[in-house]
Structure formats: C-alpha cells, structure tokens
Amino acid sequence: MPVTTSPRATARTVPVRGRPVAPGLLVALLALLAVLVLSIGVGARPLSPADVWHGLFDSGSADYTVVHRMRLPRTLLGLAAGVALGLAGGVMQALTRNPLADPGLLGINAGAAAAVATATAFLGISTLGGWVWFALLGSAAVATLVYAVGGGRGATPARLALAGAALNATLYSYVDAVMLSDTSSLDRMRFWTVGSLAAAQPSTVTAVVPFIAVGAAVSLALARPLNALALGDDEARALGARPGLIRATAIAAVTLLCGAATAACGPIVFVGLLVPHLVRAFTGPDLRRLLPYCALLAPVLLLGADIVGRVLGRPGELQVGIVTAVLGGPLFLRLVRRGKAAAA
Secondary structure, rough: OOOOOOHHHHHOOOOOOOOOOOHHHHHHHHHHHHHHHHHHHHOOOOOHHHHHHHHHOOOOOHHHHHHHHHHHHHHHHHHHHHHHHHHHHHHHHHHHHOOOOOOOOOOOOHHHHHHHHHHHOOOOOHHHHHHHEEEHHHHHHHHHHHHHOOOOOOOOHHHHHHHHHHHHHHHHHHHHHHHHHHHHHHHHOOOOOHHHOOOOOHHHHHHHHHHHHHHHHHHHHHHHHHHHHOOOOOHHHHHHOOHHHHHHHHHHHHHHHHHHHHHHOOOOHHHHHHHHHHHHHHHHHOOOHHHHHHHHHHHHHHHHHHHEEEEEEEEOOOOOHHHHHHHHHHHHHHHHHHHHHHHO
C-alpha cells in the first residue's frame, strides 16, 4: 500500500535540490580555520600568524609556552564545545519539531549545572573528571523528565518548551541558592556558571573530547532517521524506522554532547539555538546537510564570541557566556517575531 504524505510534511523533509554542498562546507571549514588562528593569536599579548605558527611547532620559540599551555587548550575546548552545542541544537530542533528548541532552553544545560553544583557543594568534588559524570547524569535526568512531563510519546513542541522552561528556572534557582549558601562553592563556580573558556587546560580537553566525539558520531548517524521521523510516526514506521528507538538515541546523544560541554565550559546559551537557524536558510531542512554545517559553524560562533569578549574586556575579558547571551537575545527575539509573522 503506497504511503501518502501531506505536502507540508514533504516540504519539511525533502532536501532542496540544486544547492551545492561541498563548496559551502569548504567555505565553512576555511572560516573555522581562520577563527582558530585568531583564537590563538588574540589575547593579552597579541600574536601574529607567524608567531602562532612558531608557537605551535617550534619548541624553542618564545611563544611556545603561551600557545601550548594557554591559547591552544582554550581554542580546542571552544572547538569541541561548539561542535557539541551546534549538533545538540540541530538534533533537538529536529526531535521536537520545534524551531525554538535548544538544550539550554529545554533545561538540559541547567540539569548539568545543578548536578555539578551539588557535587561541588555537598560532595567536595572540584575536578573536571568528577564534574563530567555528574553533568552527564544531570543532563540525562532532566532530558528524561522534560520528555515525560511534556507528554512522552504524545509530546508536543509547546508542552516540551513549557516543561523545559519550568525546569530551567527551577534548577538555576537551585544553583544560585547552593552557591550563595557556600562561599567556597561560589568562588569555584562563579565564572563557570556564566560560561567560560578561560580555565581550559590540556586535561580539560582530553576529559571531554571522548564524550563529545561519541555524541557527535551518533548525531550525524541520526540524520536520515530523524528526516524520516519528521514525516510523523506512522509514515516513519512505514519507511522502516523505529520512532521510539530514534528518540531515545537522540536524547542519549544530546545528553553526551551537552553534559560534556557544560561540565567543561559551564552553561552557554543560544549557540545551539541560533546556528541551526542560520544554517537552515541555505541548506534546507535535510539534516544530512544541516548537521555537518552546524558542526563547523557553531565553533565559529562560540570562538568568535570568545575573541570578542577578550578584545572588549581588555585588560581583562568578558566571559563567552555573557557575549553569546548579549548577541543571542536580540536574534532570538527576531526569530520569534519572524515565526509569528509566518504563522499569521
């Protein structure tokens, strides 16, 4: 029996033909490489591209220590966290069929933050190796709770957003209460809670990269199944997909990505929301195109915001979480207004 789909569903999932993919990916990769060089070169002591090159590969260079102990770990952490947040946002928006879905807005980052605050204040854990596991546990717990409160298999985008917003507010209130009641926890976490790359160390990168790599691989592998799921559960089953398994796998991937990124950098908002929107404008809705672009362009946004914070805050710096919030707020409002105009 042939499968029939509505024109609207088909328009959401069938890729727009005639749009070149490889040249665009090459441009995105070049933009990422340029931002990586700038991230290593910009700081309290500016480095030219030649200084960056010698600092990377010449152990006798005067800039070798600065590059390898400070700039390079920070840049690599921004790269890894950007990939994680971009892919998590793209998967979350596809999973919920909600263009405003974001791991931060749905409370997943808040779950990781609450778990880390609990581990720091009550269990005395202050190392990233311990934080990662608590962050993953908190992310998984909140993702499951949002999905259940939002209606489970019958969840709608509106219910998921409301459940996430409620949990997000509750959990961040809990984090603030824990920090204010424990001065030592406040000192350890006050920069982490606004989102920062400043404390990056080589051990930080090696601790989170395995989790992000697994989450990224699973997310990219889910592109075709999520395309099928966008047609609806019945149509997806007719195409051989298993909606329940797809949703569970997607939630697990988002948990790995957000838990690891939040443990290392703190809760950074708007990156996972904005990048898929910007990418979708020229890739169309096909996740096989959208997710690779998100993985390349989200680090560009995150590292670019970090560079802006270092330049504007000299001789200190503005934390990257503050910069993304300032940049993302107006863009988020514009997306909401554009969505209302389209629905009118």
